[in-house]
Structures are given as C-alpha cells and as structure tokens.
Amino acid sequence: MNLHISPIGNLTADQVRKALLAAVAAPSLCNSQPWRFHCTSRAIELHADNERRIRTADPERRELLLACGAALLNLRLAIRIAGVHPDARILPDRTHPDLLATVRPAGLRPATPLDRALAAAIPRRHTNRRPFLPEPVPTPLRNQLRQAAEGERGWLAILDGTRLADLRRLLHRAHRTQLADAGFVAEWLEWVGRAPDTSDGVPVRSSGPRPEPQDEWVLRDYGAGKAAPRVAGKDFEPEPLICVLGSFQDSVTAQLQAGVAMQRVLLTATDAGLSASFLSQVVEVPATRTELRTLLGGWVWPQTVLRFGYGSPVRATPRRPLEDVVTCEPAPAATPSGRTN
Ligand SMILES: Cc1cc2nc3c(=O)[nH]c(=O)nc-3n(C[C@H](O)[C@H](O)[C@H](O)COP(=O)(O)O)c2cc1C
Structure with missing residues (x-):
C-alpha cells in the first residue's frame, strides 16, 4: 500500500514522516505495537489498536495505553526538534474512546537542549534483557x-x-x-x-x-x-x-x-x-x-x-512499516490555477 504523507501545519511531509517513525519506535508489551495513526490536514491522531492488545496479560488494556503514551511522547519530541510546538490533547473526544490523543503542530518554537537530547535517545533506546555490569547507578x-x-x-x-x-x-x-x-x-x-x-x-x-x-x-x-x-x-x-x-x-x-x-x-x-x-x-x-x-x-x-x-549494546527490535499503521486524509485537490481547495 502506498502512503502519501502531506505537510501538516508548519511541518513538512518529511518532518511528519520522521515524527511518525519516532512514534512507532516506542516500546510495547511483546512488541505488539498496539497503535494506529491518522494524519488530517491539521493534526496527527493517535488511536488504540485494540486488536493488538495482549488479551490474557492485559485484559483491561492498561499496558496498551502505556505503550500509546510512550508513542505520544516520541511524537511530541520529534515535532519539537523540528522547531514546532506540539499541541497535544489527550482523549479529545469522549464519544471516540479509541482516539487517545491528537497532536497539532501549532506555531514555531525552538527546541531546547533537553528536547534534542531526549529525541536523540529515541532510536537508541532498546529493551535490554541481558545481565548488566555490577556497577551501581549513581x-x-x-x-x-x-x-x-x-x-x-x-x-x-x-x-x-x-x-x-x-x-x-x-x-x-x-x-x-x-x-x-x-x-x-x-x-x-x-x-x-x-x-x-x-x-x-x-x-x-x-x-x-x-x-x-x-x-x-x-x-x-x-x-x-x-x-x-x-x-x-x-x-x-x-x-x-x-x-x-x-x-x-x-x-x-x-x-x-x-x-x-x-x-x-x-x-x-x-x-x-x-x-x-x-x-x-x-x-x-x-x-x-x-x-x-x-x-x-x-x-x-x-x-x-x-x-x-549499565549493559552492553543490544540491537533494535523490528517495527511494522508505516504503511501498516498510518492512514492519511487525501490531500486537498489542486484547482486549475494551482491553488488547493
Ligand atoms: C507496558 C510494557 C510492558 C512490558 N513488559 C515487559 C516485560 O515484562 N519484560 C520484558 O522483558 N519486556 C517488557 N516490555 C518491553 C517490550 O517487550 C519491548 O518494548 C518490545 O519488545 C519492543 O522492543 P524495544 O523496547 O527494544 O523497542 C514491556 C513494554 C511495555 C511498553
């Protein structure tokens, strides 16, 4: 399936794609990746994918929500390092409980050094189940x-x-x-x-x-x-x-x-x-x-x-391609004058 990502607000299409890639790098129970994203012309929506809940371990989808919360922070950080303020709303529509959050790129705002450091850690964070060194954490x-x-x-x-x-x-x-x-x-x-x-x-x-x-x-x-x-x-x-x-x-x-x-x-x-x-x-x-x-x-x-x-480096656990987890509203049609409706 072809995924056509359009710019949203102050974010270019490439920045939207990078933000989505950051979001799906979040941890999830058994790497179930229980999320879906929908891009509208104004915002990125984060939805729960209840089909991917681990039914026996997580009957009430609490851990599904933890994973989606982690994806939400990654999304926010990736938008911040693009120099844009992410206006995040949690559960914006009580009538749609699977719409967990919307993140609207709203206005330009420079990233802080902390935003940059945390965003840089997103692709380096991996669950490490191996023994760690006996050194204490200061x-x-x-x-x-x-x-x-x-x-x-x-x-x-x-x-x-x-x-x-x-x-x-x-x-x-x-x-x-x-x-x-x-x-x-x-x-x-x-x-x-x-x-x-x-x-x-x-x-x-x-x-x-x-x-x-x-x-x-x-x-x-x-x-x-x-x-x-x-x-x-x-x-x-x-x-x-x-x-x-x-x-x-x-x-x-x-x-x-x-x-x-x-x-x-x-x-x-x-x-x-x-x-x-x-x-x-x-x-x-x-x-x-x-x-x-x-x-x-x-x-x-x-x-x-x-x-x-303190552990030795471990490899990343794979993720599903964006095509499998993201849908996008079709871009507005261009008029003969080249303007969009
Ligand atoms: C809510 C939650 C619970 C998890 N529980 C365990 C666990 O009990 N044991 C474990 O080794 N990993 C656990 N994980 C880690 C996931 O297995 C891991 O995030 C997933 O395999 C993706 O790998 P990554 O974290 O290296 O990206 C958990 C992750 C989340 C978000």
Whole structure:
C-alpha cells in the first residue's frame, strides 16, 4: 500500500514522516505495537489498536495505553526538534474512546537542549534483557530518573531493603501465576521467540539469555526456549536498580499519561548511558498489583516495573512499516490555477 504523507501545519511531509517513525519506535508489551495513526490536514491522531492488545496479560488494556503514551511522547519530541510546538490533547473526544490523543503542530518554537537530547535517545533506546555490569547507578542519576517521571505527572519509586525483597517475592508469585495459566502461555508463545524477519512480536535475538533457576529478577523467556544457552558464570548483576513507575490515578487518562512518564524516564536513562528492561508480571496479575500498591504506601497506582543498569549494546527490535499503521486524509485537490481547495 502506498502512503502519501502531506505537510501538516508548519511541518513538512518529511518532518511528519520522521515524527511518525519516532512514534512507532516506542516500546510495547511483546512488541505488539498496539497503535494506529491518522494524519488530517491539521493534526496527527493517535488511536488504540485494540486488536493488538495482549488479551490474557492485559485484559483491561492498561499496558496498551502505556505503550500509546510512550508513542505520544516520541511524537511530541520529534515535532519539537523540528522547531514546532506540539499541541497535544489527550482523549479529545469522549464519544471516540479509541482516539487517545491528537497532536497539532501549532506555531514555531525552538527546541531546547533537553528536547534534542531526549529525541536523540529515541532510536537508541532498546529493551535490554541481558545481565548488566555490577556497577551501581549513581545517586544524581537516580534523582534525574525520578524528576523525569515527575515532569510528566508520574512517580518513580526506587526500592531497596525489605521493600525490594518484598517486590521480588511478589514478582515470582505473579510469574508462577501466569505460567500456571494455559491461556496466558498459549498467547505468550504467539508473540515471543519469533524468526529474525518478523515485523512485530519479539525475535529470539532480542530475548536475552535463557532463564535459569538462580535468576532473581529477569524471569520471562522471550526466546521461547530457542535462545542460546548462557555462557557459564554470566549471571545477572547482584544488585540491580529496580524502580516502580506509578501514577496518582488509575483512569484511562492517567494510564496514558503514565506511558508518557515511563517513556521520559526511559529516554532520560538512555541519554545517560543506562540500559533498561521491564518486569511486568507483578502489575499484570491483579492480586500482586494490589499488594504492590500497598507496599508503596497505598497512594500511587503501580503501572510498570523497570530495571536499570549499565549493559552492553543490544540491537533494535523490528517495527511494522508505516504503511501498516498510518492512514492519511487525501490531500486537498489542486484547482486549475494551482491553488488547493
Ligand atoms: C507496558 C510494557 C510492558 C512490558 N513488559 C515487559 C516485560 O515484562 N519484560 C520484558 O522483558 N519486556 C517488557 N516490555 C518491553 C517490550 O517487550 C519491548 O518494548 C518490545 O519488545 C519492543 O522492543 P524495544 O523496547 O527494544 O523497542 C514491556 C513494554 C511495555 C511498553
């Protein structure tokens, strides 16, 4: 299918294309890419693609909304570095709940150095499921990650001591619960351990090492048993930095906004040379999510759990072509005088 992208507001067609490519580089559960974009003459619309929700892990599409929130931040940043202000509206039309946001390029505004740094991190951010170096993440950088979450109305709790041990127990419990669910396992296997030429789902090369019984945090097998056996002694870092990203509400808007905050944290980490991976079981199983909320004091809604550290570079996980996820309003017809109607 041919995709004809037109200029929108102050953005050239090439800048619109770059913004869409930035948007689809966002992370999503199992690389499901649960989004669609529609370009009108005035704005880029972000829609949920509910067919791509991971039904068993994400029955209420909370993680779908996190992924779409991440795509929204990427879109905003890509428009900013084009020197244009992105006027973003979340859930602009209550009668169309799948229209999650519109972003209207509105007026010229120079990008800040921070916009540029975060936008440059978009293509460099990849989920890294491999062991990280045993080096600790310095305190100023931990604070920077917290501030990144707070800058987008999120909350980042960095756990240590008994709270960290409690989280690990909850994570293992959630993991066992999911593996005991035949429906979950069947759907999981549809999305992971894919061949190298896949355009969605997780290819074996992105899976990280095959899980082993001594692993404490990274438990999921994204290689479906096909990943190469681990080099002896190459275990996970003994003291990973584990954070819970939370929101103050749990509405659709709050979950979408939490995705924006999550992505700002991930891009801040990437810009600072950190690698990251997700540990989502604990927020996918309702009982453990409730217990995690209590563990955090009962006033934030845990949305995702992230592990940070210094890792070796990993390759990008593929994306579907823009033609598969973008539709465009036809450009206005030209009149004989060359003007457009
Ligand atoms: C809401 C959400 C939950 C995720 N949960 C996990 C997880 O539990 N474990 C994991 O290794 N990756 C998880 N991921 C990462 C995705 O698998 C990853 O984003 C996707 O495969 C695309 O790869 P990329 O992040 O390298 O671009 C999650 C991503 C999102 C957005």
